[in-house]
Amino acid sequence: MVSTPGPFSVAALYHFTPLEGLEGLKTKLAAFCCARKIKGTLLLAHEGINGTVAGEESAIDALLVHLRDLIPALAAMDVKRSTAREEPFKRMKVRLKREIVSMGVEGIDPNRLVGTYVEPQDWNALIANPQTLVIDTRNGYEVALGTFQNAVDPETESFRDFPAWAGEHRAAMEGRPVAMFCTGGIRCEKASAYLRQIGVEDVYHLKGGILRYLEEVPAEQSLWQGECFVFDERVGIGHGLVEGEASLCHACGRPLTAEDRRSAHYREGISCAACIDEYSDADRLRFAERQKQALLAASR
Structure with missing residues (x-):
């Protein structure tokens, strides 16, 4: 009998604080996460850190301690913990960015002036x-x-x-x-x-x-x-941070409710009511073949 892994621990985190030595931080964090099979995305910029990661609970606990050891200013970092039944991310990415959340306006500093x-x-x-x-x-x-x-x-x-x-x-x-x-x-x-x-x-x-x-x-x-849309395989979560019923339209990437999936325009992996007029017949054929291959891969 093959054992089924327990729920994955998910941590959504961010903090605005001046950061230096970003290349070194990127290397250390990528190595730390990969060694513990943590997956997700961490964004580093001179204005701070932002990201969501998932893995075994002990691994995520260790990462949060490691982050605060590397960057003492992250002692006040905002972290939201939740769980996922299945692994919500496919790989681990640590990226350097101009902003940890892209507004495109210079000089915005929540540590200086904020609501x-x-x-x-x-x-x-x-x-x-x-x-x-x-x-x-x-x-x-x-x-x-x-x-x-x-x-x-x-x-x-x-x-x-x-x-x-x-x-x-x-x-x-x-x-x-x-x-x-x-x-x-x-x-x-x-x-x-x-x-x-x-x-x-x-x-x-x-x-x-x-x-x-x-x-x-x-x-x-x-x-x-x-439901609250989240940027991982869970798609949506509800009260108590439990996984919801939403899914994604794999043609356009929009979230779908149960009612959306009952639409006559919904075909799994091919179309939904929101994107039915956005793609050509050639696109739909390509989506249908992609969906076929995805189902075959899942069955294997």
């Missing part, structure tokens, strides 16, 4: 205030899977689109509380720093992001609707 951090337990009261402008700083395909009640969707395709959207809607932010959120807290933290830099004063953001909210706020008290 007010809001604990998950206090979030409901803030966003229930009818005067509060609640902004989802994630991309459109993430918002489609789930979001908070009454949140504004900027309909961005990339976080780099946020500054332009904020400039166009700045008048709506004047004289009222602005509350922002994202998956793990990094995008809304940087977005709040950007709004403060352009002169918006009453800015708040959800500490630890949606993940911390779903972990700490009971479902019966929640103002969250749907």
